[in-house]
Amino acid sequence: MSLSCVEVYNETVRDLLTRRPESLRAREHPQTGPYVQGLGMHLVSCAAELRSLLARGMSRRQVGATQLNGASSRSHALVTLSRRRLKEAACINRSLVALGNVISALGESSCPAPSGSERTGDGRRRRTFVSYRGSVLTWLLKDSLGGNSKTVMVSTVSPASTCYSDTLSTLRFADRARAIVNRPVVNEEPGSRVVMELRAEVNRLRSLLALNKVWRQ
Known part of the structure; x- marks a missing residue:
């Protein structure tokens, strides 16, 4: 204070x-x-x-x-x-709410879409907007939660009856996080793939020319 x-x-x-x-x-x-x-x-x-x-x-x-x-x-x-704790508690709650919203949005995007709803080509639900900028915490965890990463969430619970509400909310939070399915992609520049394909084509043509020379001899 x-x-x-x-x-x-x-x-x-x-x-x-x-x-x-x-x-x-x-x-x-x-x-x-x-x-x-x-x-x-x-x-x-x-x-x-x-x-x-x-x-x-x-x-x-x-x-x-x-x-x-x-x-x-x-x-x-x-x-x-x-009392400085009031501002501290408000920031903590804001970060937790933002993290929960991000996890819920990612989980909904990963689950199969019900019949009659908008779906993508592979049958998944159409991706919803994920508000990573809701807090600094979610913005820093953007790549870990929805990028090319495998993230492990460790939840701490207590068997005490006095901690029942906290344990229940933590388990629900973890259950939402478990529904997230990341689909990684190869991190490469668009031009690098073209270069690799051209090099493969050049090597294939060289092999054909060498084989043609051997056949003529």
Whole structure:
């Protein structure tokens, strides 16, 4: 987690966790909204570090004596605690969803097409669009999943009853991956095949000429 603490005093913004006295500027990002330019973010890993930073920030606030309180706060303090795991979890789920969609599309293309559906010349279902660019993970695995590769998927499951839902979803995921059938092709340039065919033809003609010479003698 990360923590920031700012003070708003007389319409000026100041970072309470640094010793810099200068005021900071409040700006607005078109996507993320308002933010404080130059505001420091401090990493915290336990409750003790969190309390220490809060105590440091509160000790630097503007205070003044009033009739009711001798050390009354004369400003507003904004404390922001950010959890980085939220973005991390969102990215992980996005990659898994994209990987599942790619595997499902490849599996559907590999299975025989039912009667009445659109089929290719060899009876397979017409190839569907595979969204490899759904995430960086699927884009990097494009050749492994649908190219000239033999990919092995290892699924980890648990016999514990508390892991039943995770085990079931993992097995379903693996079952979809098992349906993928890759049909490799020879990786060669179009011109190289023509050159090989011409060389074979030249060798065949040379053999015929040599045989003709022997027959005439």
